[in-house]
Amino acid sequence: MLQVLIPLTVDALANAAIIFFVAVGLTLVFSVLRVLNVAHGSFYSIGAYAAASLGLWVVSAGLPEWLTFPALVLSAAFVAAIFGPFVEHLLIRWTYGKSEALQILVTFGLFLILEDLQRIVFGVNSLYEDTPMRLLGSTMIGGIVYLNYQLLLIALAILTLVGLKLMISHTRMGKLIAAVVADREISQALGINTNRIFMLAFTLGVFLAALGGALATPTTGVSPGLGADTMVLAFAVAAIGGLGRIEGAAVAAIIVALARVLAIYYAPELDAVAPYLVMLVVLLVRPYGLFHTDTTRRI
Amino acid sequence: MLSLSSVSASIAGIPILRDISFELKPGLTTVLIGRNGAGKTTLLRTIMGLLPATSGSIKVDGTELTTLPAYARAGLGIGYAPEDRRLIPEFTIEDNLLLPALALKLSRAESEERLARVYRLLPELEGMRKRPGGGVSGGQGKMVALGRALMVTRSALLLDEPFQGLAPALALEYARTLGRLREQLPELTLFITESSPQLLADISDEMIRIERGSIETDAEAA
Numbered sequence: 001m002l003q004v005l006i007p008l009t010v011d012a013l014a015n016a017a018i019i020f021f022v023a024v025g026l027t028l029v030f031s032v033l034r035v036l037n038v039a040h041g042s043f044y045s046i047g048a049y050a051a052a053s054l055g056l057w058v059v060s061a062g063l064p065e066w067l068t069f070p071a072l073v074l075s076a077a078f079v080a081a082i083f084g085p086f087v088e089h090l091l092i093r094w095t096y097g098k099s100e101a102l103q104i105l106v107t108f109g110l111f112l113i114l115e116d117l118q119r120i121v122f123g124v125n126s127l128y129e130d131t132p133m134r135l136l137g138s139t140m141i142g143g144i145v146y147l148n149y150q151l152l153l154i155a156l157a158i159l160t161l162v163g164l165k166l167m168i169s170h171t172r173m174g175k176l177i178a179a180v181v182a183d184r185e186i187s188q189a190l191g192i193n194t195n196r197i198f199m200l201a202f203t204l205g206v207f208l209a210a211l212g213g214a215l216a217t218p219t220t221g222v223s224p225g226l227g228a229d230t231m232v233l234a235f236a237v238a239a240i241g242g243l244g245r246i247e248g249a250a251v252a253a254i255i256v257a258l259a260r261v262l263a264i265y266y267a268p269e270l271d272a273v274a275p276y277l278v279m280l281v282v283l284l285v286r287p288y289g290l291f292h293t294d295t296t297r298r299i
Numbered sequence: 300m301l302s303l304s305s306v307s308a309s310i311a312g313i314p315i316l317r318d319i320s321f322e323l324k325p326g327l328t329t330v331l332i333g334r335n336g337a338g339k340t341t342l343l344r345t346i347m348g349l350l351p352a353t354s355g356s357i358k359v360d361g362t363e364l365t366t367l368p369a370y371a372r373a374g375l376g377i378g379y380a381p382e383d384r385r386l387i388p389e390f391t392i393e394d395n396l397l398l399p400a401l402a403l404k405l406s407r408a409e410s411e412e413r414l415a416r417v418y419r420l421l422p423e424l425e426g427m428r429k430r431p432g433g434g435v436s437g438g439q440g441k442m443v444a445l446g447r448a449l450m451v452t453r454s455a456l457l458l459d460e461p462f463q464g465l466a467p468a469l470a471l472e473y474a475r476t477l478g479r480l481r482e483q484l485p486e487l488t489l490f491i492t493e494s495s496p497q498l499l500a501d502i503s504d505e506m507i508r509i510e511r512g513s514i515e516t517d518a519e520a521a
Binding site: 172175178188189191192193195 | 402
């Protein structure tokens with residue numbers, strides 16, 4: 001049984017790593033801007049398309065294959081630089097302090113636009129680019145074969161979690177973000193340009209979503225509809241962890257991934273609904289998510 | 300110094316401030332007296348840009364404030380301590396004090412100098428510098444909010460109902476601190492709102508009365 005469960009678990013943790021990138025971006029944007037960005041999943045799929053396209057170009061141009069690794073991060077940064085400031089400034093900024101219904105309608109509209117934009121730019125056919133995964137190969141431990149790329153994904157997610165926490169507690173920008181999350185008005189009175197913080201946090205959120213998409217490309221094909229699927233899953237993870245909680249997103253991503261492993265092993269027909277069953281149970285017991293408290297740090 | 304001319308402001312379409320004009324004289328303490336709901340907090344929030352003025356002009360040393368974003372006031376040296384303290388609960392007291400220095404990108408030397416000045420003026424803060432902002436009492440929180448405003452202050456210091464919610468002994472202590480501040484920073488322009496004038500009688504140079512969003516014309520100087 002372990003021979004099956006352990007590889008399934010590693011598989012699940014690698015999936016959890018990808019979902020974590022998306023969910024933590026969603027949660028970050030929500031806690032700083034107080035806008036639930038329904039279009040967040042689109043940045044995941046745009047990141048995936050950008051990474052696959054850039055990777056395919058690197059290979060077809062005959063460049064060294066190891067360049068496909070930096071290409072993954074580079075495409076996410078590119079997507080964030082293009083969409084982050086632009087979307088925040090032109091669209092999201094006008095919804096600050098407005099009703100949630102309006103924010104959801106506006107970002108849902110953005111989601112529809114971005115979905116069609118992807119079809120126009122990248123077409124409707126699937127893209128496959130798995131050079132980074134092939135290059136890394138696999139490791140055999142105790143008779144079980146592990147894909148090294150999956151282990152890399154897990155390591156990167158842990159690094160990102162630690163990096164984000166350190167950024168918030170130890171850097172100037174992180175402290176300004178934490179202050180804005182805690183109290184917007186006093187932050188302004190003390191000299192913080194909150195609009196700039198909103199733009200930076202939104203761009204960082206876009207980067208994290210796009211990075212999730214980019215890092216997922218070597219393990220899977222990129223096709224239309226990817227953004228919607230990911231968005232729903234990331235929202236479930238963020239809600240389970242407690243919206244606005246960075247470590248909550250990490251723990252929830254793992255819980256959801258493990259629930260899927262158990263579902264696949266014991267009741268395969270429940271695989272797809274497992275994350276939402278977990279969400280249902282958690283929210284029945286703790287309506288604001290596992291990590292929500294009124295008094296502790298909200299980011 | 301800080302001057303307002305014909306300033307009006309509304310909240311949710313309801314006029315709160317009507318045609319307010321006055322000037323703070325440099326180096327003096329001006330006290331704004333008014334009952335609850337008279338518009339004292341709204342006036343300070345309007346000066347700070349947290350609420351837009353619907354008309355009129357607010358100037359500091361010739362700089363028009365109403366067209367500037369709210370955060371620019373700190374850069375002009377206007378310190379503000381809101382009535383309800385508003386500390387960042389997860390920051391230590393010292394990090395709360397240093398937040399404006401971070402926001403204004405002050406040099407390390409300048410930040411340390413300003414922090415030392417705050418500890419010199421409010422020595423009780425140094426003893427609680429490592430405690431979380433969420434873990435101090437209401438009275439201590441008022442002192443921290445005062446210290447944080449002093450980190451910003453170069454031109455004017457605005458205090459919104461500093462005695463509100465303080466026990467009588469603490470209110471007296473706070474009033475003494477303000478007296479000390481007055482002595483040690485003679486160049487400071489101080490603007491304090493309050494509902495009752497007694498506690499501030501000793502240090503106030505000018506008194507303005509606000510009633511239903513308007514400055515009372517028969518305001519007597521104390």
